[in-house]
Amino acid sequence: MRRLPRIQRLRALQKTPATPSAPFRYLSTSRPAPFRASPCRPEDKKQRQEILEALERDRQSAISLQSESELVDAEEYEPSIPCTRIVVPPDFSYAPSPKHAADYVPAKSVEELEEVGGVDQWWEEAGHWGEADVLPAFSGRTGSSKVLEPSVLEVLVRQAVVEALVVQGKAGEEMLMGKWEALDKAAMSRAVGVEVAVSESGDVTLNGDLSGVLAGLSESEPASELESEELVLTGEEAREILKSGDRAWRNVPITNPALKFAIHKRVYQLTGHYLADAKLAPLRTAQHLLTVLSRPATKPKKVLEEIQSPRGRGSELLDLPNVKVYNRRVTPIDKEVWVGRWKVIEDELVKRGLPVTGTGGVGKAREKDWLMGKP
Incomplete structure (x- = not known):
């Protein structure tokens, strides 16, 4: 059997004093930079000084603006009241503190609390809407005052058709959308005196005082309430007008939406009859309009x-x-x-x-x- 040779015992490392070695210097071909006492260059000093001066100027400007704003806030001024017809709620007023109110007695229960002021019901109170509380009616004939007499209704519908045709031919479609004057016997007489002729192709020809009809619609002075009551057309007068009048106006086509809108607006103003869009859209002639207006309103069945x-x-x-x-x-x-x-x-x-x-x-x-x- 083979045997391992005897190994000698390890000797302890001897502590030998380390000899200091001179530091090595890296090889370099550049020369050492000269030492300066200040780390900034003269150009940097000048730029820094300019920045500091600009900051100081900005600080002084901000201080002056702040002082001016404080002076403006300290002044007492009244806010401008907006131009409106409604009555706006007043400014809030604060009650004095309990220290300054000698007669103040605090409440001891919920029932003793008193509610003072508040704007919850401000707009429900009368008078706070000013003139807007009274909405002027576009038509003076509403409800029970609608025109129900067939002869009177026919005369007023003819007047509305003639006036709308005159406005469309003389003033254009802009005036069709505008506001016209209320019922006037003089205007009605001028409209009744206009002759209407309709050709087979649907062309409408008007003969009469067209300028007078147009001038009566654009007058700026409205009739008073007393005059409007006296201008009511009676059934006998309407029947006399229909006897001497023509029936060609019933064939006037009203397929133009602007013309149909103007006629409906004028009919509503003169007679108080308002047609829903579902009934107004299918109308094609003035006869169709008169038929719908003359038809009695029946209550729908259950x-x-x-x-x-x-x-x-x-x-x-x-x-x-x-x-x-x-x-x-x-x-x-x-x-x-x-x-x-x-x-x-x-x-x-x-x-x-x-x-x-x-x-x-x-x-x-x-x-x-x-x-x-x-x-």
């Missing part, structure tokens, strides 16, 4: 009446075994009555002090009133 009528489409529903038709809306109370639960529900509501029907006078914002301390 669904039940339409179903029960002999010519109704829903008459077959009454014969179906699983269909029931009622003359009013079926409420949840009706459904509870049918199944026999309503008496029990009513007794429980009364026992708890709750309203049987409705809300019992409690609105949606009741909790808000409680938070504000209102009863």
